[in-house]
Amino acid sequence: MIYGIFRVIIGFELRNDFRPIPRSERSEPSNFEAHPIDTLPLVHRLEEVRQDYAGEAQAHPASAKTPLQVAERRAEIAKLAFFQKPPPAPEPPEHEQGLMLLTL
Secondary structure, three states, X not given: OHXXXXXXXHHHHHOOOOOOOOHHHXXXXXXXXXXXXXXXXXXXXXXXXXXXXXXXXHHOOOOOHHHHHHHHHHHHHHOOHHHOOOOOOOOOOHHHHXXXXXXX
């Protein structure tokens, strides 16, 4: 336990994070002027994209076929091998079961 405490103290002493930065190493304020980004063209383009998506949604309303299409797709996916139950293991003949009981 004492070893752990000394390791922590030594670790903090060896790290430079806890020492103040000398004044000579501090960065001086820059002479650059800040220019904000003009987002007005982006706002207009964003509105155009939103209107396009809204127009597409109105052009293709949800129809009565959608539940039928979902059910058909589910049936297709259910037929895939991954979703099939493996065949049951064949049961051993009865005369082999008696031999297993004798060996136990």
